Amino acid sequence: MATINPETVIANSKFNKFHLLVFIWCFIAIASDGFDIAVYGLGLPQMMSDFEITPATAGAIGSYAMMGMMIGTFVLGTMTDVIGRKRVLAICLVIIGLFNFLAGFAPNETVFVIFRFIASIGMGGLMPAVISLMAEYSPRKNRAMIVALMYCGYSIGTIGASLLGIYFLEYLSWRLFFWVSIFTVVITPFFLKQFPESISFHLARGNKEKIADILNRATGTDKYSAADEYAIPDTASVEKGLPFKKIFSERKALSTIMFWIAVISCLLMISGLGTWLPNIMQESGYGVSSAMIFTMTLAVGQMSGSLAGGYMVDKIGHRNVLLTLLGTGAAAFVLLSLTGSTVLLFVLIAVAGACTAGSQNLINPYITMFYPSDIRGSGLSIAVGMGRIGSITGPLLIGWVLMTNMPAQLSFLGFALPCITAFCALLFVQEQYGTEVQKGRFRKVKEAAAV
Template structure:
């Protein structure tokens, strides 16, 4: 029986309808993730008013979701490498959709914190695993572009949440806002059950030739794949899988640098997205001004994510992302210098968001490109999980920044340091030569029916 290297085959042909379907489903999952992740921020003012509580009382609710995301990512990656990407994605989508709905029935902050923690488990598990699945269906020369385009749906989901909140909360209350946000992923999960295929690469690692051949046949029906043995690139010198692979000696240094990069990047991202309005208000900006500027920062990430994905495919992915982080660090340092000119300040904030948010959204694509299929889901998920710890640290670290009474310029200069560390981490990764190369299996030319 002749052999076909699946990755070489996908790399050498245009995208099929099946691959576009996987991409669109991935976009919808990330959109739902952004919608449900941002929902708690939109209902917070109503919670303070309805429950008669102050802002510190909401901290367990906000941090509970972040902790859940970190744990969900750490647990789900190894599960996806063992049981499959599809079922982990579906289960996590059901989990965060169901508990977003249940959150609408909370009567106090303790209940809501527990519900949001469980919601976070699903949110944290869904994002890295759908990124892994979509990456495995894309050709190598378009992988970063397509994965990054998919991640553009996350800030769009947050934006959609804002539009829904403006309509639903005044008319029906915050409870209905959560219920509407939760129903969408539940409906989507039902669609995924029938429409989302399993990873071809995962099926082959489990020896499920017939299932893999069926999916490849749906990509190209002109070839009889039942007479072809589908194979993967061989991983020379390393028999580990999952977490054991990503922390094994050849991969350890680069793995640690990806974790450090994501940790520092998310620290700054969550601190700014959560507390930028407060910082700008203290600096003398009006409500209209700081609301607009705070929205510009993540919106810049939509454009940055798309452009960076293209650059990663056109140039060396790690170096392209490293350069973006270096530029973002510079933009962070100089941002506060232009606070007196609202237009110029908004432009710099947009560019900083394009760089930092775009780079952060590009890390899953970089990680998926770096690890072989045997540890890809664990690699992407653990990078996300460790990074979420940076987000948790940033949420608590903001109190210390306010205690220092720093000026706006000093705050942005201070935040430039973690971004610079992210860039340096990718520089160290680029110098690591210990990773074992994957040798492709030579395949015979396929005969058409």
């Protein structure tokens, strides 16, 4: 009997309602993540007044949340290859919704920090699970674009939070933002019922019936059954052991470290902008509504960068697209610190969004497809977990800058350095040692049979 590689079957499938279902749930999950990360920055000016805290303290609170995300990425993220990505994602949705909801009732900054920290643990674990599942269940032909479209959910969540702020923040409390987060708890039972578990998880446990069901749904056929043999040949040669050890095996050590540096740099920029952009623009003389519009512009730029980058990946490869975005981003941040034109500010902030979050959104699937399928979740989780160092330092650094007497707009200049750092790190990634090469051409995986 021929052995079927389920990964190859899904990679060669055509997009249908099964893929759409996976996409919709991943989109919703990542949109909720974008919303919950944005609400802190949007409500920060009003929260600082209510709690009577300084910019340095506000930056520290944002960093505490990022510490929670770091813990969540390492603990929950690495659990994806142990208890299943679906279960981890469900746990994350409940933690995010419940504890952000409770944070909206906090009487002071101490209680707020506790609830926000716990919620952030769920936010940290969500991203690796979503990325791994979407990459695993996307047809190879348009995988980069599907993942890029999914990432637009993050920006949609940010835009939703911004619209809520524009229309309601001046009349209602910042707490409303956090109360809305209970939505993720409400949808979790429906998610558990409809969403498929990872193929690699079922394969490791010999769940042939579930593998056959997923393959039939993915291909729109009924030719797969529990009587078939299933295996992913490229994982057989991977060294046994802890995921942390395996991501350094087979000449992947240098690339792994370079991925970490690039992700640290990107997340520093994303967290710094997400936390402080509304405040920076208000300090620069713009009103509350205008500051919210700047945040929406940033989110539109993030979507544009993800979509344009996802399209170009199939043409020129992940690394070439990333180098272009990061180089452009460095120039945009320098110009942002100098210009006095409102129109140019909007354009440059959109470019900054495209080059920061857009870059991170493309680095994630780049990392995912670099590692073998049995450690993809762990490889990405550890990279993003290390990247939380950037998330933690970003809000702190900008908070300290805003405590000085220098013009708030000059703080944009500090974002150019991580852009250049990430650019240099990606130059040293050794693609020849990855599971799949880039530039739209995939290495032919040795398999017993492709059915």
